[in-house]
Amino acid sequence: xVKFIMRRLLWLIPVSMGVAVxxxxxxxxxxxxxxxxxxxxxxxxxxxxxLRNDLGLDDPYIIRLxxxxxxxxxxxxxxxxxxTHVSITKEMxxxxxxxxxxxxxxxxxxxxxxxxxxITAALQRNRIGDRISMIIAMFGVSxxxxxxxxxxxxxxxxxxxxxxxxxxxxxxxxxxxxxxNAVAGIxxxxxxxxxxxxEVIRSDYVVTARAKGLSxxxxxxxxxxxxxxxxxxxxxxxxxxxxxxxxxxxxxxxSIPGVGNYMVTAINNRDYPIVMSxxxxxxxxxxxxMLLVDIAFxxxxxxxxxxYMGEKNTNRRRRxxxx
Amino acid sequence: xSETLKAVSLMGKRKARRESEFSAMLKRLWGNSSxxxxxxxxxxxxxxxxxxPLIAPYDYTEMDLLNKFQLPSSxxxxxxxxxxxxxxxxxxxxxxxSLSISVLAVGFAMMMGLAIGSVAGYFGGRIDNLIMRFLDxxxxxxxxxxxxxxxAALGAGFDKxxxxxxxxxxxxLARVLRASMMRVRKDEYMExxxxxxxxxxxxxxxxxxxxxxxxxxxxxxxxxxxxxLETAALSYIGLGVQPPAPEWGAxxxxxxxxxxxxxxxxxxxxxFIAMTVLSLNLFGDGLRDALDPRLKD
Numbered sequence: 124x125v126k127f128i129m130r131r132l133l134w135l136i137p138v139s140m141g142v143a144v145x146x147x148x149x150x151x152x153x154x155x156x157x158x159x160x161x162x163x164x165x166x167x168x169x170x171x172x173x174l175r176n177d178l179g180l181d182d183p184y185i186i187r188l189x190x191x192x193x194x195x196x197x198x199x200x201x202x203x204x205x206x207t208h209v210s211i212t213k214e215m216x217x218x219x220x221x222x223x224x225x226x227x228x229x230x231x232x233x234x235x236x237x238x239x240x241x242i243t244a245a246l247q248r249n250r251i252g253d254r255i256s257m258i259i260a261m262f263g264v265s266x267x268x269x270x271x272x273x274x275x276x277x278x279x280x281x282x283x284x285x286x287x288x289x290x291x292x293x294x295x296x297x298x299x300x301x302x303x304n305a306v307a308g309i310x311x312x313x314x315x316x317x318x319x320x321x322e323v324i325r326s327d328y329v330v331t332a333r334a335k336g337l338s339x340x341x342x343x344x345x346x347x348x349x350x351x352x353x354x355x356x357x358x359x360x361x362x363x364x365x366x367x368x369x370x371x372x373x374x375x376x377x378s379i380p381g382v383g384n385y386m387v388t389a390i391n392n393r394d395y396p397i398v399m400s401x402x403x404x405x406x407x408x409x410x411x412x413m414l415l416v417d418i419a420f421x422x423x424x425x426x427x428x429x430x431y432m433g434e435k436n437t438n439r440r441r442r443x444x445x446x
Numbered sequence: 447x448s449e450t451l452k453a454v455s456l457m458g459k460r461k462a463r464r465e466s467e468f469s470a471m472l473k474r475l476w477g478n479s480s481x482x483x484x485x486x487x488x489x490x491x492x493x494x495x496x497x498x499p500l501i502a503p504y505d506y507t508e509m510d511l512l513n514k515f516q517l518p519s520s521x522x523x524x525x526x527x528x529x530x531x532x533x534x535x536x537x538x539x540x541x542x543x544s545l546s547i548s549v550l551a552v553g554f555a556m557m558m559g560l561a562i563g564s565v566a567g568y569f570g571g572r573i574d575n576l577i578m579r580f581l582d583x584x585x586x587x588x589x590x591x592x593x594x595x596x597x598a599a600l601g602a603g604f605d606k607x608x609x610x611x612x613x614x615x616x617x618x619l620a621r622v623l624r625a626s627m628m629r630v631r632k633d634e635y636m637e638x639x640x641x642x643x644x645x646x647x648x649x650x651x652x653x654x655x656x657x658x659x660x661x662x663x664x665x666x667x668x669x670x671x672x673x674x675l676e677t678a679a680l681s682y683i684g685l686g687v688q689p690p691a692p693e694w695g696a697x698x699x700x701x702x703x704x705x706x707x708x709x710x711x712x713x714x715x716x717x718f719i720a721m722t723v724l725s726l727n728l729f730g731d732g733l734r735d736a737l738d739p740r741l742k743d
Contacts, residue, residue: 146587146595261727266716267716402594413586
């Protein structure tokens, strides 16, 4: 198991570097001169040339890339904003807890509500409860999260004035953002849990378990559920990605000063270093969380553990399902 | 007697025209009422978007400042917005943007996915490994974040939005294709094709692709659905297609400023987005069941 964890941890290094290179390269081709954004239109050519030199904008691509990677990975310095000249690293760190809070709560809701819902639906297949919850789930995955968020604001803030419509403060400020961000996840998870449970219920070992006279409860809990959880875990990754991305838009809807909102504001100000840093930062955190998820699920699936006892080249198969 | 003969000959004919796997799949798909409903709903939405100039009661730019924020009525089915423009007409025209962007973005991603997936799936070995590690890196960036980054770099606009939306979808498609190719590659007809001297390109296009593209269909359908959502989210945060273009996300983006007093401007564009995604999801579900009847009882 230690070997598995070490392997995944080491793999994190090339992935983070790769992400940084990809995003840096995309941003390198942004049309428009950053100096113009910083100084405005009426700067003298001397000042412009001076600043270009100071920022190292005249250096070739590969040198700028190398310098960027060195700053980010060795000094943990993402540079500073074009406009406010505040350190991006500090700003991101101070905003991170809110983003993490929303992401964590949304993911927990997704798992804690979605999986039991799907499994219960599978056990009651084609009965009225199953039908209704699957229809609701279908609508849940089809709604845009930010639209749902806006509708929640209309209902709970504007009409009922139960919850504050935007900003931060106590718990009540986070209820709607987390709900809006989690609904699609809960619905998607329930659908996946239902279909994988249905598949497992029909398999031979469940029939055997029933045939040897085990109680329904122990068949479901001991034989069916652990096997049904495995494909569900593959979906957990894509749900997590959706929640990470969704929080960007959700933070914007509720004006929550998190990393995502920082990024969206920067896009509108054409403050590209911030956009670049936020994407890299969130992607690295996402990879790290995925690592934790993988490790947690390796405990559920004994096959992965077994593979790591002997063979090499293992988690490929799992990742392939992660598409 | 002749009746029996007829029946026998009919049976013979049916046997001779061996049912292909594809037509069997279509039959299963057609028998699935929710999939048929999904397809019908999607085609209906496409149709009313194409025919928008004929159906829409007003032009989507036509302003009427005396009738701002009208509630839904017989004159304006979905009411009017902050400039007195008819929301129903704007949604019809907006469908042209939202639907074509999503379909084209996934279409472009499909081309790239086909190319990359075929190369990885056919050659395997070191090339495959290299491509897959690169896709791993791309996929470790949550899709919408990558889309936002590319879109911020390229700027707003119809074609640029399509490119931004398609790139983050390439890895998933390439992976699905590669996975099914890996299974097919070891089949005997592939060996036969190679032994009669088929070139690599011909092996891929004539034998490998036709036998392995099916799982991609489900992914593509579901992907168009999620791209509709992403297109809307992108316009909402100020990238993608921008107002005055009546893209659905852009409609929501301008409606949110008035949602306090005029929530109806917000409701209808969202319903159309949800309907589109719903129709594609229903169809995709049906397609998956039809392709893999084992999953359906």
